[in-house]
Every structure is written in structure tokens, then in C-alpha cells.
Amino acid sequence: MPEQSFETAMSRLEEIVDTLEEGKLSLEESLQLFKQGCDTIAVCDKKLRQAQLVVEELKASLAEKDDDDE
Numbered sequence: 001m002p003e004q005s006f007e008t009a010m011s012r013l014e015e016i017v018d019t020l021e022e023g024k025l026s027l028e029e030s031l032q033l034f035k036q037g038c039d040t041i042a043v044c045d046k047k048l049r050q051a052q053l054v055v056e057e058l059k060a061s062l063a064e065k066d067d068d069d070e
Contacts, residue, residue: 004040006047013040 004012016037020030 004043006044006051009040009043009047013037013044016040 016033019025020033020037025033
């Protein structure tokens with residue numbers, strides 16, 4: 001299964017939260033959905049960490065370029 005995009009994962013997480021907040025699920029269903037939410041949070045966290053690394057690499061590259069120009 002291909003990895004979800006950040007936006008898809010966030011959208012799914014919002015759906016999970018909305019469903020849990022309705023309070024209409026059984027305890028077992030709620031726990032299962034909560035686990036799905038935790039897994040989805042992990043996907044979002046991974047995507048955000050990857051994006052942060054890219055930003056840091058770009059900033060470092062720009063800083064090196066500025067040093068070379070001086």
C-alpha cells in the first residue's frame with residue numbers, strides 16, 4: 001500500500017476525531033479507531049520530520065552559498 005500524503009493523513013485524522021467525539025461507537029470500536037488515529041499521527045509526524053529536514057538542508061545550502069559569495 002502506498003504511503004499516504006500528509007494532507008490525506010490529516011484529513012483521515014480529522015474524520016477519526018469527529019467520529020470519536022460523536023460518542024456513538026462501542027468501546028471496542030472506539031479503541032480500534034483510536035489506534036488508527038495513533039497510527040495516522042505517526043504518519044503525520046514522519047512527514048513533518050521529513051519536511052523539516054528538507055528545510056534545514058535548504059537553509060544550510062543557502063548559508064554555504066552566502067559564505068562562498070563573501
